[in-house]
Amino acid sequence: MPSADAIAIIAELDRLAAEFGSELGGLAAEQEIRAAQARYLGKGKSGRLSELMKALGRLPAADRPAVGEAANRAKGSIEAAVDERLRALEQAALAADLARTLDVTLPARGRRLGTLHPLTLVRREIEEIFLGLGFEVRTGPWIETEWYNFDALNTPSDHPARDMQDTFFVEGGRILRSHTSPVQIRTMMAAPPPVRIVAPGNVFRRDDDATHTPMFPQMECLLVDEGVSFADLKGTLLHFVHRFFGPKLGVRLRPSYFPFTEPSAEVDAACYLCEGAGLSNGRACRLCKGSGWIEIGGSGMVHPNVFRAVGYDPKVVSGFAFGMGLSRMAMLKYGVDDLRAFYENDVRFLGQFR
Ligand code: 2NL
Numbered sequence: 552m553p554s555a556d557a558i559a560i561i562a563e564l565d566r567l568a569a570e571f572g573s574e575l576g577g578l579a580a581e582q583e584i585r586a587a588q589a590r591y592l593g594k595g596k597s598g599r600l601s602e603l604m605k606a607l608g609r610l611p612a613a614d615r616p617a618v619g620e621a622a623n624r625a626k627g628s629i630e631a632a633v634d635e636r637l638r639a640l641e642q643a644a645l646a647a648d649l650a651r652t653l654d655v656t657l658p659a660r661g662r663r664l665g666t667l668h669p670l671t672l673v674r675r676e677i678e679e680i681f682l683g684l685g686f687e688v689r690t691g692p693w694i695e696t697e698w699y700n701f702d703a704l705n706t707p708s709d710h711p712a713r714d715m716q717d718t719f720f721v722e723g724g725r726i727l728r729s730h731t732s733p734v735q736i737r738t739m740m741a742a743p744p745p746v747r748i749v750a751p752g753n754v755f756r757r758d759d760d761a762t763h764t765p766m767f768p769q770m771e772c773l774l775v776d777e778g779v780s781f782a783d784l785k786g787t788l789l790h791f792v793h794r795f796f797g798p799k800l801g802v803r804l805r806p807s808y809f810p811f812t813e814p815s816a817e818v819d820a821a822c823y824l825c826e827g828a829g830l831s832n833g834r835a836c837r838l839c840k841g842s843g844w845i846e847i848g849g850s851g852m853v854h855p856n857v858f859r860a861v862g863y864d865p866k867v868v869s870g871f872a873f874g875m876g877l878s879r880m881a882m883l884k885y886g887v888d889d890l891r892a893f894y895e896n897d898v899r900f901l902g903q904f905r
Contacts, residue, residue, distance in 0.1 A: 557614035560606055561621040567591065567599060568625040575636050588633050592626060600625060669904040670768050670893055673881040674751050677770055680794045681749045684787070686772065689748045691734035693755070694725050699733035704811040705856040719755050719765075727755035730874060732811065735773040739861035744868045745776035751877070762890060768877040775853065775863065775870030781814070784850060784871035792820040792847070795884070801827060803844055812851020812872060819844040823883075838883075845883060848875030 553561070571591050578584050592598050600622065607618055667675075678688050701713055711717055712729060719727040734750035751770040759765050774783065789802045800823055804816035821827035822839035835841030850873030855865035878893055885904060887893070892900050 553614050553617050554611060556606075557610055557618050560603065560610075560618050563603060564600070564618075564621045564625040567603070568628040571629050572632050575632050578636070579640065581637060581640065584633060584636055588629065591629055600629075666902050666905050668893075668901060669881045669885055669887070670877055672904055673877050673884060674768065674770065677791075677795065677877070677880065678749060678751065680791055681772060684747075684790065686747045686749050686774075689734050689738055689750050690752050691728075691731070691737055691750070693727055693753060694721060695728040695733045696725055699736050700726055700728050700730070703736045703857065703860040704732050705854045705860070706810040710810060715757075717757055719757060729756050730754050731769050731771045732872075732874075735771060735872070736857075736861055738773075739775065739858075739863060744863060744870075745774075746870070747774050747776075748772070764878075764890060764894060769874060770877055771872060771874040773853070773870060773872045775858075775868050777868055779852075779869045779871060781852060781871070784852070784873070787871070788818055788850065788873065795880070796820055796823045797826075799826065804850070807849060807851075809849055809851055811854050811857050813854045815849065815851035817846060818848045818850050818873060818875075820847050821845075847880065847883070848873055850874075 571587070574587055575584065578587060589597065591600055594601060604622055607615060607622075610618060682688065697713070700718075701708075701710070706712060718729050721727060731750040731752045731754060734752070735746075735748065738748055738750075739746055749770055749772045752768065753766050754769045755766050756763070757765060772787070774787070785802060785804060788804075792800050792802050800821040802821070803819040805819065807815045807817045809815045822829070822836055822843055822845050824838040825831045825836035825843065827843040829836055829839060829841045829843035831837075836843070839845050850871065853870040853872055858865040858868065858870075878890055881887065881893065882890065
């Protein structure tokens with residue numbers, strides 16, 4: 552028979568295991584469970600079971616196997632309870648995961664891609680055409696001096712464009728450029744000929760009605776070299792029209808006047824809708840109004856005074872230049888009938904071009 556001491560210790564060990572079991576029932580986090588396990592089974596002072604086992608040494612040798620067996624039983628039952636509790640928690644977490652009603656197989660919400668603005672598309676398309684001919688793309692500042700915008704371009708101070716009514720004057724006597732020609736002036740002053748550039752960019756004029764906005768994008772083209780002729784101008788325009796509007800269309804040059812070119816000409820392209828016939832389905836073509844031609848810009852041979860202003864010798868070099876409004880090009884290309892659509896930022900309109 553074990554001694555009374557041994558019986559008391561064995562009872563205490565069984566009680567300890569039972570107490571652990573009920574304490575465990577209230578714990579749901581693995582960290583708490585491991586901490587409770589350490590409070591009962593931890594080595595040395597920290598564990599209640601180890602504390603109890605210190606009494607083992609004071610028992611008669613005959614009692615030790617029975618008490619040791621009870622200690623192992625208590626230890627095993629605590630460890631088994633921990634394992635079981637952790638497994639149950641893991642199962643519960645998995646079940647909760649599986650019970651979620653989120654359907655991860657649903658197709659993702661599409662990412663809506665933006666589109667380039669039609670004026671950007673047209674600018675890039677025209678740039679590509681001229682890059683293909685060996686021209687470079689050049690840009691410059693919107694705020695300019697009167698000299699770069701007018702004087703260097705043979706435009707005298709009594710010219711109407713220089714009136715406050717026609718051009719924006721800003722602080723410090725500067726102006727908002729009324730065309731991109733200052734870019735060409737700066738380019739010529741920076742390097743000797745030959746020059747082959749296109750200058751796209753926004754320009755500003757004091758106009759604001761159904762067919763004019765105070766800001767509009769423009770593109771000018773300039774070629775300067777020895778022996779450049781009017782035929783080079785027409786050939787270049789013809790190539791541009793063929794690439795931009797259509798391969799069979801003609802170009803017509805009508806005498807005109809610009810201060811910075813001499814001679815000067817308005818540029819018409821054959822109407823791409825009626826292919827120059829002026830008629831479609833027996834009625835006047837709605838695009839060219841029956842004339843067979845549409846105006847696309849202005850052009851001419853660079854005036855000798857422009858060359859003098861930039862330090863080029865007009866007896867040695869000649870050149871051609873032309874300019875066009877990019878909004879007009881976009882309206883013609885995409886069949887847009889109201890200029891203001893380009894500036895109202897309505898995505899239902901803007902999203903149609905790519
Ligand atoms: C138009 C007409 C034109 C030019 C622009 C130019 C530039 C230099 C020298 C000579 Cl640096 N000319 N540019 C020439 C003729 C016409 O534009 O209707 N633009 C929308």
